[in-house]
Amino acid sequence: MGPGPARRPVGDAVELLTNPALARLHPTGNHPERQDRLLGLGGETVERNATAEQLARAHTADYLALLERIDRPVQLDADTVASETSWQAAMLAAGIALEAVDRGGFALVRPPGHHALADRAMGFCLVNNVAVAARYAQAELGLERVAIVDFDVHHGNGTEAIFRGDDSVLFVSLHQWPFYPGTGGPGTSDGSTLNLPLPAGSGDDEYRAAFGEVDRIVQSFAPDLLLVSAGFDAHEQDPLAQMLVSDSGFRELAQRCSALAPRVAAVLEGGYNLATLPRLVAVAQEGFSS
Ligand SMILES: [Zn+2]
Numbered sequence: 123m124g125p126g127p128a129r130r131p132v133g134d135a136v137e138l139l140t141n142p143a144l145a146r147l148h149p150t151g152n153h154p155e156r157q158d159r160l161l162g163l164g165g166e167t168v169e170r171n172a173t174a175e176q177l178a179r180a181h182t183a184d185y186l187a188l189l190e191r192i193d194r195p196v197q198l199d200a201d202t203v204a205s206e207t208s209w210q211a212a213m214l215a216a217g218i219a220l221e222a223v224d225r226g227g228f229a230l231v232r233p234p235g236h237h238a239l240a241d242r243a244m245g246f247c248l249v250n251n252v253a254v255a256a257r258y259a260q261a262e263l264g265l266e267r268v269a270i271v272d273f274d275v276h277h278g279n280g281t282e283a284i285f286r287g288d289d290s291v292l293f294v295s296l297h298q299w300p301f302y303p304g305t306g307g308p309g310t311s312d313g314s315t316l317n318l319p320l321p322a323g324s325g326d327d328e329y330r331a332a333f334g335e336v337d338r339i340v341q342s343f344a345p346d347l348l349l350v351s352a353g354f355d356a357h358e359q360d361p362l363a364q365m366l367v368s369d370s371g372f373r374e375l376a377q378r379c380s381a382l383a384p385r386v387a388a389v390l391e392g393g394y395n396l397a398t399l400p401r402l403v404a405v406a407q408e409g410f411s412s
Pocket residue numbers: 274275276353355391392393
C-alpha cells in the first residue's frame with residue numbers, strides 16, 4: 123500500500139461521486155453525450171474544482187486558456203461542442219475525479235475525458251479527467267506508479283498520448299478496432315502502453331480472455347494506484363458501438379480491476395444508452411466494491 127490517505131475500508135461499497143450541475147453547465151442538445159446521461163445514476167454531490175495547476179499537469183496553458191475564453195456555443199471538433207459554462211463543467215468533472223482518487227471512489231462525471239489531448243478537445247472530451255487524476259496522485263499524494271485501465275469501447279487515445287514515453291504511468295486499453303478514433307491498433311503497444319484491439323462483436327468471453335493479458339502486465343508493473351476509465355459503450359445495448367458485453371461482464375471487468383492494485387478509483391467515460399447506464403454503473407460499483 124502506498125502513502126496518502128487510507129483506502130476504503132474492506133466491505134464498504136465504493137462511493138459514487140457526482141454533481142448534478144454537470145448537466146446544466148455543459149449543454150449539448152441532442153448530442154449522444156447528452157445532459158441526461160447523469161440522471162438516475164445516484165451519487166453524492168461533490169463541490170470540488172480541479173485547480174489551474176492540477177489541470178496544467180495534463181494540458182497546455184494555451185489550450186486551457188482557450189477553454190476558459192469560450193463565451194458562446196462553439197464546435198471544437200467534428201463531434202465536440204462547448205459553450206460559455208463548459209469550462210466550469212470541465213473543472214468540476216476533473217475535481218470530482220480527484221476526489222475519487224482521495225476516497226477510492228467512482229466519479230460519475232461528464233463531459234468524458236479519455237479522447238482529450240494535451241492541447242485539444244476531441245471526441246466529446248474537453249479535459250482528460252483520468253490523466254489529471256493520475257498526475258494529481260503522483261504529485262500530491264506520492265503515489266509514484268499509476269496504472270490506467272480503460273475499458274470504454276473506444277481507444278483512449280488522449281490518455282495514451284499524454285503518458286506515452288512516461289514509464290511511471292502504465293496505460294492499458296481494451297477497445298473495438300478498427301473503430302473511432304482509429305488509434306490503438308495491432309503493434310501499438312510498448313513498455314508502458316498496452317493496447318488490446320478487439321473485433322466488433324466481441325462479448326464477455328473475448329473480454330475475459332483479453333483481460334488475462336491485462337492481469338499479467340498490470341501485476342508486473344505493480345502500481346500504487348489503479349485508475350479505471352470506465353466507459354459502458356461496449357455494452358450489448360449501446361447505440362454507438364458493436365460490442366456485446368453483458369451486465370455481468372461489466373461486473374466482472376470492474377471486479378478484476380479492483381484486484382489489481384492496493385488503491386483503485388474509477389472515472390466515467392462513455393455509455394450512451396440512457397436506459398441501461400444506471401444499472402451498468404450499479405453493477406460496476408458492485409464489482410469495484412468486491
Ligand atoms: Zn467511448
